[in-house]
Amino acid sequence: MFKSLRRMLVIYRPYRGKLIISQVFLFISAIASLASATLQQRLINQGIEAGNERVIIATSMWMVLLAVVAGLAMAGTAYYAVFFSQGTGYYVRNALYRKIQTFSFANFDQFRTGNLLVRLNADVQNVINAVLYTVMLLLYAPFMLVIAFILAFRDTPSLVWMLLVVAIVVLALMALIIPRVFKAYDDRQNQLDDVNNTMQENLTGIRVVKAFVRERLEIEKFGQRAAALRKPAFAAAFLVAFLNPLLQGIGQIARALAIWVGGEQVLSATLNIGELITFTQYLALVITPLALMAIVVPFVLRGETSAERLFEVYDAEPTVQDKPDAVPLPLEQVKGQVTFENVTFAFRRPDGQLDPPALKNINLTVEPGQRIGILGATGAGKSALVNLIPRFYDVQEGRITIDGIDVRDVRQDDLRQVVGIALQEALLFQGKIRFNLKFGSPDADDAVMENGARAADAHGFITNLPEKWDAPVARRGYNFSGGQRQRLSMARTLTGQPRIVILDDSTSALDVATESRVQSNIPAFSQGATTIYVAQRISAVIDLDNIVLMQYGEIVDMGNHEELMQRSQLYQEIYESQLGAGMMSAREVA
Amino acid sequence: MTASTASASKSTVNVPAPERKSDLLPVLGRIMEYMSGGQARGRFLLAVFLRSVGLIGLILMPWLTGQAINVATAGGSGSELAMWCIAALVAGAFYLALSTVAERQFADLATRALENLQTNLFNHIQTLSLSFFDRQPIGELLSRVTNDSEAVARFYETAASQIIRAIIQIVLVLFVMLVISPELTVAAMVVVPFMLILTFAVERISSPAFAKMQEEMGKISGFQEESISGHKVVTSNRRQEWAGDVNDELAGSVFDVGSQAFFTSLLQFPLTTSLIMVMTVIVLFVGALLVLDGQTTLGVVIAFSGYAALLGSPLSDIANLSSTTLNAVAGGRRVFSVLDEQPTVVDAPDAVPYEFKGGDVVFDNVDFSYVPGRKILKQNTFHAEPGMKIGLVGPTGAGKSTIINILTRYYDTDSGRILIDGQDLRSLTQESLREQIGVVLQEAFLFTDTVMNNLLYARADATKEDCIEAAKRANAHEFITNLPQGYDTMMTERGANLSQGQRQMITIARAMVANPKLLVLDEATSNVDTRTEKLIQEGIMALSEGKTSFVIAHRLSTVRDSAIILVLNAGEIVESGSHDELMAQKGFYYTLYMSQFKGKAPGGAESGTADFIST
Structure with missing residues (x-):
């Protein structure tokens, strides 16, 4: 009893x-x-x-x-x-x-x-x-x-x-x-x-x-x-x-x-x-x-x-754990090559059963310093793909390597310092702006933080606040607009100066002009870092040299805007629906 | 809520009225009115009467047993002893029986009072204008309404009848005690002031301590909520250790103030016990001296000590219930402030129903402000002819949503006129107006009910066939029939088991069921996949076909085909005209439009030089 x-x-x-x-x-x-x-x-x-x-x-x-x-x-x-x-x-x-x-x-x-x-x-x-x-x-x-x-x-x-x-x-x-x-x-x-x-x-x-x-x-x-x-x-x-x-x-x-x-x-x-x-x-x-x-x-x-x-x-055990013989991954030695080798991944349901795979047979190499975009509809597997890089989940098949080292062989702490990810939901914590921006790297210099904010186009509105960097952030950041939260979230990621930057649909609430400003700022700030943009909105990836097109958990095509416009029907459809639908219906009406 | 109303709300947020001692009794009276006033009065008085009569039974018992003791000590007969004891038992049974009846009455009155208060409050809220809801975050209003009425409920259910019982018992017991022996009564009453002072002192210390504890609990659960729902951020930034430390510290504060609060409030228990023991001793002591003096008998003293015990418990009950009562008054004060709120938009006394004559809408020099002195719309003038599609574009906070708010008369204008089919908006009944103007909002709000009931919601006399027909036209029929229970599938909270696109299609279908004559669409900004987007657009087209419609656009592509596009900036209509006209002007709209395409517009439009503007 x-x-x-x-x-x-x-x-x-x-x-x-x-x-x-x-x-x-x-x-x-x-x-x-x-x-x-x-x-x-x-x-x-x-x-x-x-x-x-x-x-x-x-x-x-x-x-x-x-x-x-x-x-x-x-x-x-x-x-x-x-x-x-x-x-x-x-x-x-x-x-x-x-x-x-x-x-x-x-x-x-x-x-x-x-x-x-x-x-x-x-x-x-x-x-x-x-x-x-x-x-x-x-x-x-x-x-x-x-x-x-x-x-x-x-x-x-x-x-x-x-x-x-x-x-x-x-x-x-x-x-x-x-x-x-x-x-x-x-x-x-x-x-x-x-x-x-x-x-x-x-x-x-x-x-x-x-x-x-x-x-x-x-x-x-x-x-x-x-x-x-x-x-x-x-x-x-x-x-x-x-x-x-x-x-x-x-x-x-x-x-x-x-x-x-x-x-x-x-x-x-x-x-x-x-x-x-x-x-x-x-x-x-x-x-x-x-x-x-x-x-x-x-x-x-x-x-x-x-x-x-x-x-x-x-009594629950963490599903991802460091190996006893996990090796360190020193930040300064990482070049930033990310490779997916035959990766298959499925989420687990609360009852322990595996869902149908969210990712199937993914093979992808992102070279150090490269900027790529990942485009696809909801459920295409974009977020699942990038969540595997900092090892938020472990794959069922295949492996993911950084500079050739399997992510499961290194310490999670090191890995997540190397890989910075700005998540879809831009969540902030109660505290000051400074605290939030330095959340992942409390020892960062103010100069780095400020430049990170500049790159994320957040510097302007922060310095317009009466308390500037010490301005209060309410629970979950509710005192900022969605677009401001996303910019703060990106600034937080950048302040950590990761070698691999992942922006997981983190510009969705920004207008196109701001979005492209942020995109052009980032390479200058995080010099030589590998950058992965995940997006549903075509405008977020349209300028990139390499766009990975995903559908139903698979990579269906890869190339720049012009190439994809020429050969990918899916890409054309997305383009039409997001930028051209009005034109179509206007034509029909006429 | 639009940004403009959001900023407006800041200056008018309801600050809870400061505690005022003076209105304590009026508020308590108003609370009690629900339980004892109106139709309930007769039953309430009956309950009080039954309670009093029942208590007489209880109060007779020590006297009757005292008589029995006298018989025993005086060496009386066994039958005489039995008589007194049986009488006492009968009195006890009488007391229990009447208590049952009375408590049932009180419980019934209490729960009816609560039901009336809740429905009054809810019904009243339904009559309030949107300005009331925009004035405060809904979550805040909700927690006020639910927590405050629960505080009053606790008073009704646990305190009211107990306090009434305690007061009657004290009065009756005191009366009997005085009759038996005024000297002993004085002796017994010696501890009462101590008891009252000490219980109130405990209350004074513990109740702020509990408030402090609630505050600390709020902090820790707020932090836990934030950090656990934000676990992705914590994990990806390697701050688990930090989170654990913060939680540790917060839990430490809860421990500190919680220990203080609980300990002081628990002190009540030993204090009462000790004081009642002391009271018994004093009664026995004084009684013993009186017996020695020959002024009274042992039986009287024993009986009296029985009464002293009957006095102690209601006294401590009242002290214990004082916090419940004060909380109820504080809650009641806020509940009544909502009940006393008047709707800001009311129908004119001679208001007539709106008569549809094609859907011609005229804004004539309309000014509007949510807060006096801060104009949100300035001299808006435009004319929408029957069947026209009007696009509203402009940066956030320009006043797009506000135009919709005043067109549906959620707010009244400051000056200027709005004519709809030649009828002034202010001369019409709100109900008839809103029945004819359909609104599809940005956030697809669905009720926790079946799909079918959500569709039926749109119109009181809609049939299931109407709903299915509408769903088909809104492109929603196919996925609805693929749901586990088809149209009978329950929507979980706010439709969370459907994708955003699907929820939007249901809201479009719902608007179709209502079959309004005019239409307002607040376009969703959410990202949906290409196929769904197409289906939604088709649904919207079917819905707005032939109707005067107003579309608030976030992507310019959706309003390109509008007959008139109104370009708003800072509350003013800065440009208006068709897409082609506006493009030719190369003004505000042109810049807005070109920035979307980043120089990759179809048809090779050269736009690389266009200045990006931030909306």
């Missing part, structure tokens, strides 16, 4: 002492609460009934002291419970996140970003809760029960059975109600998600709603969702609100029963009144911890499920 949570115990090994102290505190607070109740017996019998004022005063003082002790001990437990739960959170967040940092692209394809984030948030939170409640409450009820049993055996053995009955009744009722509460809350959450999703769709699509004048339909749709939420929300609200009066009622009923049964014994003089009153206190004292224990159990179960999901990530 609790296999995954127990696997986590290794975290606590250094803190075993603290764990024990926390439970000792818990035990002390249980004893203090019950001892205070025992003293009532003394107060009544030897104080009130015996008319002894000194006993009354002394006993009261002791009881106050016990109240303070109980409170302090409980606070001590709370302290450790928080320490352990938050500490677990810290540890797990860290370990898991660092594990994720070792992942290769294929691992991310398998888990998906959203999924990983849910695990890092909700699942970690569930484990934190489980630890908190376990440390703080799980043993409280058993402690209380055991001590109460011992004390009752000593003083009122004839009533002990009632303690047992009350414990069983409370646990049974809780076992009945608590799972329903959790279920009701889950249902409620699901319905609430529905309500919120409807709201989200409506708000994001508000222009469509208004354009088609369908507000009434939307209102009806939302009304149904909101109404559907009411049922589980009702169950959750009722059960939670009912718990409180239920426990109060049970407490009072148990007390009345005890007084009845005990009262008979008092009448027959087998029990004195002080003992009876004390016993009713025991009853009252065990009910709340029992109820709390019942509440803890589902939290622990939930924590176990979440812990399992966390270990699933933790």
Whole structure:
């Protein structure tokens, strides 16, 4: 039971002492609460009934002291419970996140970003809760029960059975109600998600709603969702609100029963009144911890499920790993020849099966310093092709070499310093522009960074910002336009001064003029670097001497614009559709 | 959203109103109105009544058991003892039974209140003009609306009935305590101020600590979101180690503030326990002295200590629920601010439906600004005759999308007139106008529903046959029938399981189902493959056939065949005319056009010398 949570115990090994102290505190607070109740017996019998004022005063003082002790001990437990739960959170967040940092692209394809984030948030939170409640409450009820049993055996053995009955009744009722509460809350959450999703769709699509004048339909749709939420929300609200009066009622009923049964014994003089009153206190004292224990159990179960999901990530192996005997690839010695030899590559689906090949039998050599373009439609395999060069994925067949060295034989770190890639999605990070541009090479000179930005045509708009290079970048770079983000992303790649520059459709949001400016700047900046332009838009490659035309995972042709215009029908079609369609239809109209 | 509205939004972003103590009660009253006002009033009063009567049962119990104890100590009869105890048990059963009924009532009232609030809010949002939505990022509005109404929901569902119960219980218990023994009541009440002060103190410390923790949690999850979705950038730049360190530091902050928040809030538990124990001791102590003095009996003291316990729990409940209540007030304040928002574009009182007479559109000296003083359109004048295709070109932010926004009357103009078939736009009902003007937006927005339902969305009385017919004309039929469930295939969120081109074709088909008389097309900039591009263009041609249409173009090739091309720059129409006329002028449009071809234009047009301009 609790296999995954127990696997986590290794975290606590250094803190075993603290764990024990926390439970000792818990035990002390249980004893203090019950001892205070025992003293009532003394107060009544030897104080009130015996008319002894000194006993009354002394006993009261002791009881106050016990109240303070109980409170302090409980606070001590709370302290450790928080320490352990938050500490677990810290540890797990860290370990898991660092594990994720070792992942290769294929691992991310398998888990998906959203999924990983849910695990890092909700699942970690569930484990934190489980630890908190376990440390703080799980043993409280058993402690209380055991001590109460011992004390009752000593003083009122004839009533002990009632303690047992009350414990069983409370646990049974809780076992009945608590799972329903959790279920009701889950249902409620699901319905609430529905309500919120409807709201989200409506708000994001508000222009469509208004354009088609369908507000009434939307209102009806939302009304149904909101109404559907009411049922589980009702169950959750009722059960939670009912718990409180239920426990109060049970407490009072148990007390009345005890007084009845005990009262008979008092009448027959087998029990004195002080003992009876004390016993009713025991009853009252065990009910709340029992109820709390019942509440803890589902939290622990939930924590176990979440812990399992966390270990699933933790146990995943990065798909691309350095060989033990991987050789260094010194940046300054690389000339920049890239060769694909008979490369076949397929993505792996989350279930582990291979998709149909994204690349088939690719043979291609890019000479040092050469500038080539790769053109093709979505799904032609362009991105897959360039993603293999920095070894984001490993090929299934064939090999890719840089200056004749297989990319799988060198360290990934070295390789990725040599190969700079500006990705399709120009993602920036929160921080300053300077931080973003030097992201891949924190030690780069400012001059290199500024020239890199100049080459990427970003220098102008950066220096127009009031804070210039220290201007803030929002999360994901949302405070910049798509075109600006792409230029910053290219500048980031260039600042690393890689020997092989790959621009993976990274000018798609730029206008043609800017695009060609960037293209003519790059060779001057990264002297002698091999440059690969990937594009869907013909204007991005039209000027290059060598255009590789791809379709369905294969290289179908290669040449410059004029050559391809002459011999490739596919190329002509692309050209017509992107630059000439208007002319065609204009002709037709005429 | 266009760049112009984006920049406009910056200056009008809604800053949440600063916390004002003074409106606490009015806002709370408005929140409670949903639960206790109007139709709900009768049932609410009934629930309160049942609650009170039920509590009397609970409150009788210590007294009844106290009587039983008196019988036991006084050596009374067994049957007398049994009588009092049975009476107590009956009172207990009565209490539980009435509690069940009352809590069900409250839960029902609470969830109905929530439903009403949610639907009111949603329905009201539907009536608001686009200016409201453009004023803030949708994500922000959404999280406000959902989080704030959830804060109110928590109050309805968990706090409202508990607070009501606690107040009734305190009043009743205090009353009984005073009746039994004013001296003991004073003794018991000694700890109450301490309890209140300490719980509020804990609350004061822990609630900002939790806010701080939420903030830190937001930071770490924001970073994780950013760095994990950007893992390609992290990996390709070899910054995994750095990312791990940043995460470590952020997790450390969460640990620090989280520990503080949880520990202070958990202190509530020992504090209450200790103070209730102390309260019992004081009652027993004072009671014992009174018994010794002969002023009262042991049974009374025992009963009284029972009451003291019944007083302690509602007091701590109220303290515990204070944060829920304050959060609900803060949430409610923002929810009500949305509910109090008035639509900026409203139909004139004597508005008439738009009558289509061919689709003749006149802009007469139209000025427009999103923010007063910052004109986005300046003196726009043009005339579109029935069936004409009007191309709108110009750099980003020139005002192309704005023309569309005011033509569909999402915004009202500052000055000047827009006449559509001779009728002033302001004299028409918005609904009739928008039913006749079809809009195909740049971003192909589809609902999470089946393909068919997405098409049916366009018109209330559309049939499935209409939709299939439209899909065929929009070139979408073929790929739709190839989907796993054909027209019944579910679109995942925002149509993510289709390619961008396919989504565009569906939106074109959807516009065809609506069968508008005029058309607005905001051309997509996305890259689609050649074949799909051709299909889309054919679909658009079929859609706009014979209709007055306005096309916002990002690639000039799509507007070359327009009857009139309006060239906008900084809100002004700087050139207008057909493609050939504009090319002959060798002005703004000419430069724009030539830059696209980089000197490799078909037909050997010599353009190598043309200046590139950046749009």
